[in-house]
Amino acid sequence: LRVYARTTPDQKLDIVQAWRASGHVVAMTGDGVNDGPALRRADIGVAMGQRGTEVARQAADLVLADDNLATVVAAVEEGRRVYANVRRFLLYALAGGTAEILVMLLGPFLGMPLPLLPAQILWINLLTHGLPGVALGAEPVAPDVMRHPPRPPDESVLGAGLWPRLLAMGALVAGVTLVAGVWARETGRPWQSMMFLVLGATQLGVALGSRARPGSLANPFLLLAVATALALQAAGIYLPPLRALLGTESLPPVDLAIACALSGLGHVAMRVHRRLFPGRPPRARSAPGPAPG
Template identity: 60%
Template sequence: AGAAAELAAQGLRVLAVATGFTADPAVLPPLRPAGLVGIGDPLRAGARDTAAAFARSGVRLLLITGDHPATAAAIGTQLGIIGPGDRVAEGGSGDGEARVHARVQPAEKLDIIAALQQQGEVVAMTGDGVNDAPALRRADIGVAMGSGTEVARQAAELVLVDDNLATVATAIGEGRRIYDNIRRFLRYGLSGGIAELLVMLAGPLLGMPLALLPAQLLWVNLLTHGVPGVALGAEPAEAGVLDRRPRSPRESVLGDGLLASVLAGGICVATVVLTAGLVAHHNGRPWQSVMFVVLGLAQLGVALAVRAKAAPGTPRNWSLLAAVALSALLQVAGVLVAPLQTLLGTETLSPLELLACAAVAVVPGLALRLPTGPVRRVLRL
């Protein structure tokens, strides 16, 4: 027993070998121990770094195995998910706090998953064997190994083709990038929509009966929500995307301050547009065309303001810069090109007026690029 425990403590799977002789195969003869065999299944290179990446990103990594508790404890220590002397749960105890579970039967994995789900955890389960199929199906996300059985692959939602858990960490980062870009587009698109609504409602109250014509609104929406909106989906991941805690599944997509930022952006854009229109109206200039240009350019400035703050050395999303430049050019063309003036009902603006419109339009983008903490504090007041 002491030798077996010593081998297990080294992270080896221990098999006992015995001999016996019988003339009747149906009768088990007395067995004489012949020795122990320790079988090593070394960790993949970089497995400890992967476990550390999971820990930084708020993902709790559990080791569930049918091996001896000492073997499981040694592997868990090598991974860095437990420390020397930490408790190892045995069997399907349903202990959701334990990081390592040993002597677990296939059916008992369901109890462990159920205990975690009752605590509000989102459970991803990896496995490769036939006996893993029920657990893969029960988990919120079943991840089968590409080299595993067909039954496991059919029971899972995802298949890890390279059998490398580090790919899961990479997938978490990519998923967070996609979700961030969805929120980024909502911040951009909804801010512009609120601004347009406020401009159309407040314009008559400020002495401008029809702030913008329907064709002008449609043109602004086509230019701002079209190509720039698509380009926002290609934004790179934020710096430290794997170093932040996961969001709650019950959190709204507009949560965590996004709604406040959308309202602040919409109000800021509308204020700038209405102010520019009032100044132009007071000076007898084509105020409607001024508001048209400022509204479009201000929304494009917001697109640049909501860009990802990527890590140094990350390639920039040049498609967004190109889309904003093209849309800005077409927006200005709406008050300079005769066919577009006829189509949109705009009037010609001088170069100085266009320069003034551009200078005013950058204000909302600059305001939104400021840290969100002060903005949230102001909105709470």
């Protein structure tokens, strides 16, 4: 830890440049006229709104109306929550899309010429990407989020291992769906309706497994959204108007229970995958040397 006291405006500017040259995202706080150059050069200039000078406020990117630095910490925490929820939704949505593509591509090789009808795919997308997708954006912040170092500025939102995770989850959802379809076809059951139900329900299980704080009621909207989507998915099989629209057939209660049990694999796999691969934060960079001058 290095502490600089009674620094001149040039030295403040050199300190900011040294940290940026080391690859860090630099935030500079200040309230005086001499802080203006460093506030402008930093990635995020933070000025005091009450006791800060007009020069400092004009040079800064962010003005603290209450002059409380704790507000910066709260803003960083909220930003990390939003970023994590964006990644959470991308994992959920892209894994579901990957699963649907794999089902449609691999189904014909398993003796199912048309695994799902176009209306059935649209119905699944409407339910899985609708309310549950919106509810994932309301997930609370993870308990340990502020203990992670910042991510590299040039890292893609799909970086840090997200691509392999979504491909793995997509393959798992597709595998569960295809196994259910093959089993239903071999036992004389309406296999297309079984695949329709399992594919949608398993994706909803993945949504539940993506929660930031599992086992709590921190985001009850997600629980309600998943329950509503699951009920509408079942309605697509049991309500005559929806059956006619989607081209599905009714399933006996035993098959419905089997489909619901299979959908739980999506939740379990997501929890296990997050425990094994928690997305470790990047290694913190070393601090720069003494500022010149």
